[in-house]
Amino acid sequence: MKVHILGCYSATPRALTNPTAQVLEIRNHLFLIDCGEGTQVQLRKNKIKFSRINHVFISHLHGDHFFGLPGLVSTFRLLGRKKELHIYGPKGIKEAITLMLKLGDSWTTYPLLFHELGSKGSELIFEDDKVTVETIPLKHRIYTNGFLFKEKPALRxxxxxxxxxxxxxxxxxxxxxxxxxxxxxxxxxxxxxxxxHDPEPPKSYAFCSDTVYDEGLVNFLRKVHVLYHESTFLTSDEHLALKTKHSTAAQAAKIAKLADVGTLILGHYSMRYGSLELFKKEAEAHFDRVALADDGKVFDFSGNLSQ
Amino acid sequence: MKVHILGCYSATPRALTNPTAQVLEIRNHLFLIDCGEGTQVQLRKNKIKFSRINHVFISHLHGDHFFGLPGLVSTFRLLGRKKELHIYGPKGIKEAITLMLKLGDSWTTYPLLFHELGSKGSELIFEDDKVTVETIPLKHRIYTNGFLFKEKPALRxxxxxxxxxxxxxxxxxxxxxxxxxxxxxxxxxxxxxxxxHDPEPPKSYAFCSDTVYDEGLVNFLRKVHVLYHESTFLTSDEHLALKTKHSTAAQAAKIAKLADVGTLILGHYSMRYGSLELFKKEAEAHFDRVALADDGKVFDFSGNLSQ
Structure with missing residues (x-):
């Protein structure tokens, strides 16, 4: 299991930082999670094979999480894609993407299948013989889901x-x-x-962005191996986190501790602070195993994990 | 008069090249022309002041010419913009941009004014005491306009x-x-x-992308100081130009010669060729004053031009 961070900064793309997108490599799947503007360029820069992405999961319809999707869908067409592409995201995503394609008279040459989400509870949205994907209801300014990816037990x-x-x-x-x-x-x-011999124990990855601090999440996250939890702010701006329905690094760490996860990855940083190390420091006051996401970073969780 | 090339490559954004976008600096206006994905990042990299852009002209609704617009409009909001933003583009552009904003519940904090275009003939779409902007009907696969920017005579x-x-x-x-x-x-x-003393004579700039070879354009372009004309292909692929309704470098040069323009800038290159110099060479067989656009390049036409 590997996590390729393509973008982990909040709000807008900038010269050196990118909005949210990441690729989870799990049991031979490449799952794209969120798709901010510029994601297709980040895929190229990080040498991730476009053609292996068959499933895209969009947490919510704020621009920094999905404005790269029309371009990615169009580029797949220009690359001559024939395989199905499945897009999981909030209601409305189908209308938006199909309108953008219709205006350009640029219909896809491949089956583009939308799975629109609207449930307030957790749903199983993907399952094959190797992996399941469930939604994690998040509390943000608009309808938002996190995603829980779980490996099924491998063959002996x-x-x-x-x-x-x-x-x-x-x-x-x-x-x-x-x-x-x-x-x-x-x-x-x-x-x-x-x-x-025993196979490697099945692993799990939870993506939680964007969300306000919500202890209700702990039920979904208990003992996951890796949790990506947004930490837009530092504690000094906790009032802004509450107001904009985001979290602080300390709050992310509290959730990680309550859920007893293996590793916490922080991301979705506001650009107002001087150093990412400040996020790590504030989180480590509450939880030991903290890692910082950064654009282009790859987390490799192959091998046996501590949990 | 200056032209800032933000992107001049066709079809998709890549690691080192960007889809169409440019800023025309003319009589204190900053006019943004087309807005492919990543344009806001290119604006930052090229240190162009976002806040000075009040008018955006979109030639047509293919992704490589407008998929950066929802992000730019959203970023203006995040930057606290209060001033009007005027968007000129084909019918449908308002529905697309407003849908993207509506889905994110991210309405602008500033007046966002759409001027939708549908005329088959040339129209005057902007005029103040210094500049006029007219459309140039182009022949492409979907409804497309070029734009002719003309300075009014300056005060003595x-x-x-x-x-x-x-x-x-x-x-x-x-x-x-x-x-x-x-x-x-x-x-x-x-x-x-x-x-x-005599003032500098008024200058003019014509933007023509995307378009098939069309001698009908010459009537609109006669004696313009600077013509940006797409040259997606080389002559060896003229059949592809015809099929996809694009132009070759030689065809762009023929239009420049027939219209007796001051300078021809080539751009909207296909990525299939090894060197941009090939475009220049093929154009120069038909017209002397050829320049190559490239991302990040600035053409400065201040001072007296030859025409």
Whole structure:
């Protein structure tokens, strides 16, 4: 599991910083989460293969989270895309994107499928044999969702040397990877634990931006491996966080602690402060495992995590 | 008169190149012409004062010419803009921009005024005491206008030393600058040419992108000082130019020659070629005064031009 931060600054794109967009690499999926203006350029700069993105999740319809989407959808067309593209986002997103395409008489050459969200509760919005994605209802100025990505348990890892040693035929390998015992040439049962290693435990990633401080989130976030939680402000501006329905770094850390998450990644920074280290410092007063997002940064959570 | 090229590459924004946008600085106006994705970042990188832009002219509603507009309009709001912003563009542009703002519940704090264009002929769309702007109907895949910016004749330049010498009182200066003769203290007429210098002759700038080769344009472009004409392709791909309703560099130069313009600026390049110099070379076979646009380049046409 990897998280590629394409943009993690609030409000407007600037010469050196980008609005929200990130790519979650999980079990061979590349999920694009939010798509501020310039996201397609950030995808190029970060050498992420456009063609592997089949699912886009949009948290809410403020410009710094979705104004890059019409351009990305159009560029997919210019690149000759044929594969389906699925877009998950608040009601209205379909009308906006299709209007932009209609005005340019630039219909896509590929199936563009919208999954509009309107529920106030959490919903399962994506599932295949490897991953599920659920919404996390966030409290912001307009209808907003976070997203919880969970790996399903992986297949057990076959120990081929052991299978040979016990005389287990390869026709049984698929079932053994799913947990079944094997049988040797004489019909004797060979227990699964002799033939397989444990797979990596399933991981989870929660994206929560934009949101006011809300302890109600803890129920959705309990023990997730990695939490990206917005921290637009420092504590000195907590009143602004409340007013604009954003969070401070300390508040993000409090949520991380209450939910006992593995790692907290901070982002969605206001540009008014001199240093990102201030966000880290204020968060670490409440929670130990804090990381700072920055544009172009890649977080690699492959291997066994602490949780 | 200056032209700031913010972006001059066709089709999609990339790591090092930007879609169409430019700022024409003319008689104290900053006119933004087209607004591809990333234009607000290009404005910042090129240190152009956002607040001085009051008029935006959009040629057509393909993404590479207007997908930066919702973001720019939103950023003006975040910067606390109070002044009117006028947007000139094809019918539909108002619906698109207002829908994007409505979805984010992000109405502007300043008057946002749309001037929607639908005429097939040329129209005068802006006029004040210094400048006029007319549309130039272009032939492209969708409804498209170029824009012709013309300075009005400037006031005559007062020769203060001469006014003193002839005993002309300063109460007459405004009328003299407008071309009137003066009067000395004894009531004797002092001819205007003794009291003033010629002002710089009025200049003109024509923006023509996107368009197929169209000799009908020559009527609008005759003797303009500076013509920006798209040159998406080289002659080897003239069939693609015809098919996609774009032009080659040679075709742009032929129009420049037929219209006897002062300087031709090429732009809207396809990314398929190795070097911009190829565009210049092919254009120069037909017309002498060819310049290449490039992102971040500023063309300064102050002073007396050859035409």
């Amino acid at each position: 890892k076959l120990n081929i040397a052991a299978a040979r040693k016990y005389g287990v035929d390869k026709s049984q390998f698929n079932l053994i990877k799913q947990g079944s015992d094997g049988t040797d040439t004489e019909g004797k049962t060979i227990f699964n634990e002799l033939l397989t | 330049k007062l020769n203060i030393a001469a006014a003193r010498k002839y005993g002309v009182d300063k109460s007459q200066f405004n009328l003299i600058k407008q071309g009137s003769d003066g009067t000395d203290t004894e009531g004797k007429t002092i001819f205007n040419e003794l009291l003033t």
